[in-house]
Amino acid sequence: MALFFGAAAARAATPDLTLTATIEADAPEPFVGEMVILTLKGDYDAFITRERFEGVELANFTWLQLGRDIWSKGRKNGREYTTVERKLALYPQKAGSFTIGPFRHQLTIDDGTGRWTETAVVSNAVTLTVLPKPSTGGGWWLPARNVTVDDRFDMDTAHLADGATATRTVTITAVGQTAAALPPPPKLVAPWLIAFIAPEERTTTLTRDGPIGTVRWQWRLRPSKAEPGNLPAYDIPWFDTRSRQMRDIVLKSARFAYATITAPEGRAARTNLAAWLLPLLLGLSLPLVAALAGRRPLPAGTLGARLRRLLPDREAPAMRLARGRGDLRAYRRHAARRLARHGLSPERALAPLDAALFRRRAGDAAGSAAPVDLGAIDRAVMAALRRQGARTDADTRPAHGGDAAPVYSPSSSR
Known part of the structure; x- marks a missing residue:
């Protein structure tokens, strides 16, 4: 592509080219991976019609060009010059002493008479000493x-509404590094936490002073x-x-904590269960004393487990109601x-439902839930409950030949 700079006046027989x-670095001897700016500047006392830099090959470095070449005109010693400037960001990949260039x-120069001549202008070479990267905690090395x-939540996680899902967005920006050099996202893992991460976004913006890398996690x-649970800080x-x-x-x-729940779920469940069992046990105590006279009773834990299965489960009608309405969140709460x-x-039992509730569809900015077969999930939950009941029966059934007394319940006392 032709570039036309300068006036058409006749030039000197031997132009000044x-x-x-x-090179520019933040230290005389930078570390491996640290940005080094290489500037190529040409001052040409000539009328240039075409130009091109020969392929830049830099062994032991990764590099990128910082924008397009900048051309300008000026005067020096009373003569008009054309100036071009190209900038590269270099990142040394290993330690040692290197020659660059x-x-x-x-x-292609027009001598002012319409005659074009080809010439190659050769720059000087520069030397650079690179130090090995120092040891760091965790082995991660990010020079910038x-x-x-920027770390933010879209709601107060310490006072979550019942069943609410919080969105956390973290944006890291590094001046003097590309987005590829930024670290991978941390794993937010806790026994009490359901977490899904969206595909990360990495961008690199070029400036004349070097690249600016950005990564966004959500x-x-x-x-x-x-x-309640505490998600630890991450350095x-x-x-x-x-x-x-x-x-x-x-x-x-x-x-992370629900604002409307003041007691742990397990403790509340045990308290409510006791409220159901206590009146029942008091009401049955007198006839059971007579029926069990002279027999060895079952352990209290076994008897309690069997009595719990005979009582109506207060979560069952709530699950049926939520299933009928198609309310995924209410169903998950009662089923859990x-x-x-x-x-x-x-x-484990509700993993398909969790994936539908908390993982956004790709490209769905609104974050709507993926389609889910609530009937199939309910059948799987009920099957798991039946299997658990069968295991409990097997664990409490006396061995063959044993003399354990039978369990007395409304269905067995005839």
Whole structure:
């Protein structure tokens, strides 16, 4: 592509053509992975019609060009010059002493008489000593001129509405690094937490002073139990190339709790169960004393387990009502309580429902729930409850030949 600079006035027989290579770093001997700016500047006392830099090959470095070449005109010693400037960001990949360059700029020059000549302008070479990267906590190495973090929740996680799902968005920006150099997202894992992470977004913005890398992470978080939980803070170390010191950015800790629940779910369930059992046991005590006279009674735990199965489960009608309305959140809440009461893991039995509730569809900005067959999930929950009941019966059934007394219940005392 032709570039036309300068006036059409006749030039000197031998034009002044100079190409200079310079390097700029935040330390005389930068570390591996630290940004180094290479500037190629050409000053040409000539009328240039075409130009191109020969392929830049930099062994032991990764690099990127910082925008397009900048052309300008000026005067020096009373003569008019055309100036071109190209900037590259270099990232050394290993330690050692390296020679960078020389570089070649191919020019087509018009001598003012309509005659074009080809010439190559060669730059100087520069040397650079690179130090090995220092040891860091966790082995992560992020050299940059500045790193900032924006960490926010879309609601107060310490006072969540019942069944609410919080969205956490973390954006990290590093000046002097590309997005590819930023760390991977941390794993937000806790026994009490359901967490789904959206695909991360990485972008690199080019400036004349170097690239600016950005990464954005977003999680949808929901407690799986009524008990409060604390998500610990997460530190990401980085090296400040200007102050030459290690620093940290911190993803803040967060407390998760439901505002309307003041007691742990397990404790509330035991209290409510006791409220059901106590009047029943008092009412049955007199006839049972007579019926059990002279026999060895079952252990209290076994008797209580069998009595619980005879009582109506207060979560069952709530589950049926939620299933009829298609209310996924209400169904999950009641089903989780019922499963936990029978010693089953809600997270395992309700995993398909959790995925539908808390994982956004790809490209769905509104975050609506994915389609789910609530009837199939309910059948699976009921099957798990039946299997658990069968296991409990097997555990409490006396061995063959034993002399354990039978369990007395309304259905067996005839």
